[in-house]
Amino acid sequence: MIISIASGKGGTGKTSIATNLALSINNVQLLDCDVEEPNSYLFLKPEINKTEDVFIFVPVVDESLCDNCGKCAEFCEYNAIFVSKDKILIFPELCHSCGGCKLVCPTSAIREEPHKTGTIYYGNSKGIEIIYGELEVGDAVASNVVREVKLRMNKDRNVIIDSPPGASCPVIESVKNSDFCILVTEPTPFGLHDLRIAVSVLREMDIPFGVIVNRADIGDRKVYDYCKKENISILLEVPFERKIAELYSKGIPFVLEMPAWKEKFQKLFDTIRAMVQK
């Protein structure tokens, strides 16, 4: 089963939920797809046993063949090429590696060369297999690295995907093909605002989902009203509790010191399995 954990709003507790869930069940592979700032390793402290570089292909121009017609720049959806009457400049960090510029070039002045866009880390911790990606500093396109992390998925395991926040391409790439998505939110106007956006994305993608309310005793009741109205299950509530916060600040997943929570996460997993099989 593949469970992804997303949120809309950042800082609601995706990584807390992902790591605590991972530590509560067996046979887990955790994929940290928040490649702009992967942080599940801070809590699981895996021993890294392998790294791999991720490359994408970006255009390189042979200026002796280029006649500055500008067709490549016109084609590029991401403005990664600039052409004026006497020069052509390429911005590899904006390139999505589609190869279109090379195809439309009438003088075959464009070839493709590899550009390192990220690194994949493999590790193990407490019986959990962890794979996470890290986007190269200065690069802007996270989806390529997310895709590479997901290519290393082992479907024989219980796969937990820690998604980036937001609702844009890297999130869609992360949650794509999940059997279930947990949306972690907080009961605040900001939490609700972004939850609505995340819900609309998952409905569009036809992925079953439920909500976990973190810091459940702050804010207001509007997240609950919304979920009731939209018929969305609230799977779990995590209180705004000093002990949980203190453990978090030390990088310790709270199930390790609060065994009652381990049972709650196991129950959560069973609930999700039942929802997926239904």
Place this chain on the structure above:
Amino acid sequence: MKICVTSTGESLDSALDPRFGRCAYFIIIDSNSMEFEAIPNASSNVRGGAGIEAVQTVINKRVDVLITGDVGPNASRIFNTSNIKVIVGVSGAVRELVERYKKGLLK
């Protein structure tokens, strides 16, 4: 001489828009006659590379001087190889900025 000022509105009395790539309008002024044209910035809502697209707009209009709040790294890379003089870090109304430039008060 053609001067381009990034602007929040369509007139010479509009305030400068401090953003370059995602400004609301480019106002392009003939410094002698003070005749001008306001071009809505088609790049203001693109996902990425707004600055790069905006440079294209400015270059196509054969501008000599650009007055704006700040220019990002991608657009800077292009301007550095062009003959366009770029003035950043200023604020005020478009007309006033052009007058100040003509008096040599903007550098």
